[in-house]
Amino acid sequence: MFRFLVVGVPLLLIYGWMVLFRAGAPAVITITPELPAIGRATKVEIVVQQTSRGFGDVNIELVQGGVSTMLASLESTPRPPHRLWGKVNGLAEWTLNVGRDEIKTLKEGEATIRVTVETAAGLLRRPGPAEEGVTLPVYLVPPPLGRTSSRTYVNQGGCEVVVYTVGERSVKDGVQAGEYFFPGYPLPGGGERDRFALFAVPYDMDDATGVRLFAEDLVGNRSETRIIDQFTRKPPKTDTIRISDGFMEKVVPAILANTPEMEDQGDLLKNYLAINGDLRAKNTATLNRLVAASKPEFLWNQRFLSLPNAAARSAFADRRTYTYEGQAVDHQDHLGYDLASVRNAPIPAANHGVVLMAHYLGIYGNVVVIDHGYGLMSLYGHLASIAVTEGQEVGRGDTIGTTGETGLAGGDHLHFTMMLQGLPVDPKEWWDAHWIQDRLASKLGPALNFSN
Numbered sequence: 001m002f003r004f005l006v007v008g009v010p011l012l013l014i015y016g017w018m019v020l021f022r023a024g025a026p027a028v029i030t031i032t033p034e035l036p037a038i039g040r041a042t043k044v045e046i047v048v049q050q051t052s053r054g055f056g057d058v059n060i061e062l063v064q065g066g067v068s069t070m071l072a073s074l075e076s077t078p079r080p081p082h083r084l085w086g087k088v089n090g091l092a093e094w095t096l097n098v099g100r101d102e103i104k105t106l107k108e109g110e111a112t113i114r115v116t117v118e119t120a121a122g123l124l125r126r127p128g129p130a131e132e133g134v135t136l137p138v139y140l141v142p143p144p145l146g147r148t149s150s151r152t153y154v155n156q157g158g159c160e161v162v163v164y165t166v167g168e169r170s171v172k173d174g175v176q177a178g179e180y181f182f183p184g185y186p187l188p189g190g191g192e193r194d195r196f197a198l199f200a201v202p203y204d205m206d207d208a209t210g211v212r213l214f215a216e217d218l219v220g221n222r223s224e225t226r227i228i229d230q231f232t233r234k235p236p237k238t239d240t241i242r243i244s245d246g247f248m249e250k251v252v253p254a255i256l257a258n259t260p261e262m263e264d265q266g267d268l269l270k271n272y273l274a275i276n277g278d279l280r281a282k283n284t285a286t287l288n289r290l291v292a293a294s295k296p297e298f299l300w301n302q303r304f305l306s307l308p309n310a311a312a313r314s315a316f317a318d319r320r321t322y323t324y325e326g327q328a329v330d331h332q333d334h335l336g337y338d339l340a341s342v343r344n345a346p347i348p349a350a351n352h353g354v355v356l357m358a359h360y361l362g363i364y365g366n367v368v369v370i371d372h373g374y375g376l377m378s379l380y381g382h383l384a385s386i387a388v389t390e391g392q393e394v395g396r397g398d399t400i401g402t403t404g405e406t407g408l409a410g411g412d413h414l415h416f417t418m419m420l421q422g423l424p425v426d427p428k429e430w431w432d433a434h435w436i437q438d439r440l441a442s443k444l445g446p447a448l449n450f451s452n
């Protein structure tokens with residue numbers, strides 16, 4: 001009896017004290033918005049956690065200018081104070097779409113996502129609720145966008161420029177033409193909101209009505225405007241190339257030897273088709289990766305040079321059908337000019353720029369790629385020798401190598417391509433001082449500082 005009093009009474013007293021006064025710790029609330037602003041539908045993740053005694057009712061609301069809108073709520077009961085163990089509901093999670101789509105009264109300005117969680121109480125002790133809030137700007141109006149240049153006359157496979165102003169909230173702006181995005185850049189010498197975008201209509205796009213200048217803020221509010229005043233279709237020409245065993249015997253072993261990642265399939269035609277198809281696509285991807293290294297400045301201010309005294313063996317963007325023993329075995333687009341002069345003719349850099357590539361690359365053989373800034377590059381393929389190194393700055397007309405027949409070439413010639421943001425475009429325009437003056441320089445003015 002005495003032993004019971006000594007041990008039992010204090011235990012009873014402790015238990016009684018706990019039931020009356022033991023409150024739970026406040027819940028831990030985390031609010032994680034997907035973006036640093038609220039737009040039409042911004043995803044917000046909310047986690048409420050308290051694993052020792054659980055938590056009471058949860059309210060999630062959006063508060064703007066003293067008006068509160070309930071986003072979600074949960075009725076929850078923590079473990080009562082007289083129970084010392086047992087299961088608790090310690091975790092709740094929500095993914096909510098917060099924005100104008102759900103809350104029609106939402107306005108531009110600021111709004112607070114507020115989460116309130118009741119705390120587990122003792123019989124005589126009721127702690128306040130846990131509370132957490134995140135205040136974010138509300139963006140509902142797309143960034144203002146205005147074209148300031150006029151007379152946008154563009155050819156299929158050709159380039160143009162648009163000069164425009166954009167609101168400060170824009171995080172992405174430029175021209176979208178099908179799958180190609182041509183980013184806008186600050187206009188050199190212009191005001192804070194003055195921008196320009198060099199763009200092209202892809203060689204295989206015969207309807208340019210969908211080409212748009214656009215600006216987007218960080219929650220996806222988007223302004224769009226049409227920019228093309230006149231579009232000239234230039235349907236690709238078709239061309240048939242007969243492949244002979246002699247040609248394949250000349251090019252296939254050399255390309256395989258220089259391309260260790262390619263597997264010899266033990267058959268000349270199979271190897272050739274893998275080179276003309278798969279390897280061509282891989283080489284295109286490699287060239288596209290150079291775009292990121294392009295300098296955001298005009299590295300040139302004169303027209304581009306072609307190979308002197310050269311005859312053009314192809315136009316830009318020929319649709320080629322390849323036949324072997326009378327059968328069509330392949331189709332590819334030839335996206336450059338084949339220029340033939342004398343054997344091993346010295347090749348001038350088309351314009352001032354920085355060498356981004358100077359090595360062997362599959363179908364192009366020995367190739368040089370020069371960056372001219374703002375995503376514009378020139379490519380020189382099938383070289384016999386390369387006279388420049390990667391990273392080297394070259395002047396307009398400097399010799400960068402000699403013509404040859406490395407890669408997929410039947411005879412000595414230069415394969416010349418101009419690329420804008422990785423998309424091959426018609427070099428003829430860039431060779432033409434009048435075109436540059438009328439289409440680009442007249443709109444860019446001192447930003448380009450073109451000299452004829």
Ligand SMILES: [Zn+2]
Nearest residue numbers: 336337338415
């Ligand atoms: Zn070619």
